[in-house]
Amino acid sequence: xxxxxxxxxxxxxxxxxxxxxxxxxxxxxxxxxxxxxxxxxxxxxxxxxxxxxxxxxxxxxxxxxxxxxxxxxxxxxxxxxxxxxxxxxxxxxxxxxxxxxxxxxxxxxxxxxxxxxxxxxxxxxxxxxxxxxxxxxxx
Amino acid sequence: xxxxxxxxxxxxxxxxxxxxxxxxxxxxxxxxxxxxxxxxxxxxxxxxxxxxxxxxxxxxxxxxxxxxxxxxxxxxxxxxxxxxxxxxxxxxxxxxxxxxxxxxxxxxxxxxxxxxxxxxxxxxxxxxxxxxxxxxxxxxxxxxxxxxxxxxxxxxxxxxxxxxxxxx
Numbered sequence: 001x002x003x004x005x006x007x008x009x010x011x012x013x014x015x016x017x018x019x020x021x022x023x024x025x026x027x028x029x030x031x032x033x034x035x036x037x038x039x040x041x042x043x044x045x046x047x048x049x050x051x052x053x054x055x056x057x058x059x060x061x062x063x064x065x066x067x068x069x070x071x072x073x074x075x076x077x078x079x080x081x082x083x084x085x086x087x088x089x090x091x092x093x094x095x096x097x098x099x100x101x102x103x104x105x106x107x108x109x110x111x112x113x114x115x116x117x118x119x120x121x122x123x124x125x126x127x128x129x130x131x132x133x134x135x136x137x138x139x
Numbered sequence: 140x141x142x143x144x145x146x147x148x149x150x151x152x153x154x155x156x157x158x159x160x161x162x163x164x165x166x167x168x169x170x171x172x173x174x175x176x177x178x179x180x181x182x183x184x185x186x187x188x189x190x191x192x193x194x195x196x197x198x199x200x201x202x203x204x205x206x207x208x209x210x211x212x213x214x215x216x217x218x219x220x221x222x223x224x225x226x227x228x229x230x231x232x233x234x235x236x237x238x239x240x241x242x243x244x245x246x247x248x249x250x251x252x253x254x255x256x257x258x259x260x261x262x263x264x265x266x267x268x269x270x271x272x273x274x275x276x277x278x279x280x281x282x283x284x285x286x287x288x289x290x291x292x293x294x295x296x297x298x299x300x301x302x303x304x305x306x307x
Contacts (some may be wrong), residue, residue, distance in 0.1 A: 001176070019158055024260075026195045032151070032158040034191035038210035048215040049303040056256065058238035064159030066185040069297045076165045077177040082184050083241030117166065 001075040002137045004112055009043035009102050013073040017096040017120065019066040022059065026092070029061040057090035064127050066120045069098040080113060084131030088122070095123040100133070110139040145193040145283070147251040148179050156183050167300040180250040184242060187283055190256055214264050237306070238276060239297035246291045253286045261295065272302025 018025070027041050035058055037046040046055045063084050070082065090096065097120070104115040114137050120129040149169065156166035161183060164171040172180045179195040190198045207218030248254070261278030268274050276299050283292040 003272070012260075024161075027262070029231075032155040032187045034190075034197065035199050036201060038211075042210040044211035044215050045209070058187060060240065061159065063190075063240055064155075064185045068159055068161040068163075071161075071163065071184060075179055076175060079184050081241070081243050084173050085239045086153040086237055094300050100255070121141075 002073075002114060004105065004133070004137050004139050007102055007114065007137070009103065010106060012099055014095055014099045015069040015072065016098065017069060017098050019092045019095045021090065021092055021096070023055060023076045023092045024091075026055065026057050026061060029058055029064070033058065033060060035060070038088075039040050047092070054091055057094075059086040062086065062090050062096070062120060063116040063131075065096060066098050066118060066129055066131070069120075070116070070118065070133055070135075072099060073100055074114070074133070074137075078136040079133060080108070080136060081132070082131045083133070084118065086128070088126055088128045090122065090128050094128075096120055096128065098129075105137070108134070112137050141258070142190055142193050142254075143252040145190045145256060147182055147186075147248055147250055147252040147254060152180055152182055152186065154246065155186055155189055159185070177247065177249075182250075184244070185207075185240075186238075186248065187242065187254075187256075187281075187294055190254070190281075190283070203223035209298050216242040226294075235275075235298050237296065238297075238299040241295040243293040244291075245293070246285065247290055248283075248285070250285055252291075254283045254291065256281050256283045258282075265294065268301075271305040275300040276301075 030036050030041050039050055040058050045056050047053045089117055099117050101115040102114055103117050113134050116133045118131040118133060119127055121127050152288060153167040165175055165181060169180055209217050258279050259283040261280050263277040266274045277298055278297050281294045282290060284289050
C-alpha cells in the first residue's frame with residue numbers, strides 16, 4: 001500500500017506492460033476470460049469476413065495488463081475504483097507502456113485515498129487506454 | 140444476464156493472472172498470500188470479466204453439441220453468431236466492440252468465494268464517427284454479490300455497435 005508521506009500530487013509511475021504482443025497471449029486471455037470472439041483469435045475469420053487487417057486484443061486484455069501496472073504500484077487489495085475507455089485497438093506486435101499519475105490525495109468514507117489518471121500507449125505513442133483509478137493509502 | 144454461481148477458484152485466478160502478464164504471487168502462491176496483508180489468494184482487478192465462463196448462454200463461447208460456431212473452419216465463417224446472453228461481466232462484447240469498462244470494488248474477492256451476478260441495461264446513445272460510421276453505444280451494469288449476499292463489485296460496461304469495421 002502506498003504511504004501518504006511518500007507520495008505527492010504529480011508523481012508518475014510507469015511500466016512496460018508487454019513487448020511485441022503475441023497472438024498466443026491473446027489466445028491465453030481468451031481461454032482465461034472465456035471470451036472466444038473469433039475477432040481476437042481467428043485470423044481467417046477476422047481478415048476475410050469481418051474486414052480487419054488482423055486479429056486484435058480484447059479490450060479487457062489491455063485493461064488487465066494495465067491493471068497489473070496499477071496493482072504493482074498501489075498494492076494488493078487497495079483499489080476502490082478502476083475505469084477505462086478503449087481509445088484504440090491493440091494489435092499483435094504492439095508494445096504497450098502504461099503510466100499512472102497521482103492527481104489527488106484525499107479523504108473518502110473515513111479512509112485516505114489517492115486518485116490516479118491512467119494512460120496506456122503503444123509503440124507509436126498512440127493512447128490505447130485512458131482511465132482513472134482510486135486506491136486506499138496508508139496515512 | 141444472470142449468473143447463479145461464479146466459483147472463484149485459485150487455479151482460475153492463476154491462469155487469469157498469467158494471461159494479463161501478472162506474476163504477483165498473491166495470485167498463485169497460497170503460502171505467500173496467507174502471510175500478506177490480504178490474507179489469502181485474491182482476484183485481480185479485472186477478474187470479474189471471466190464470469191462469462193459461468194454464464195450458460197454466453198454467446199462468445201462455442202457450445203458443446205451446439206448449433207455451430209461463427210469462426211472459421213472449412214469456410215472463413217461458420218454459422219451466424221447466435222443471439223443470447225452476451226453481457227457477461229458487464230462487458231460490451233455482445234454489443235459489438237467494447238468502448239468503456241468501469242469497476243467499483245466494495246469488498247475483496249477471494250479464492251473460495253461463490254459470486255452471483257445480475258446485469259441491467261443502463262443508458263444508450265448515438266454518435267457519428269469518421270473511423271467507423273454511425274456508433275450506437277449502450278451501457279450495462281452488473282452487480283456481483285458474494286455467498287453472504289454482500290455486494291462486492293459493480294461493473295459498468297459500455298459497448299458500441301459500429302456501422303463498419305473501424306479504420307485504424
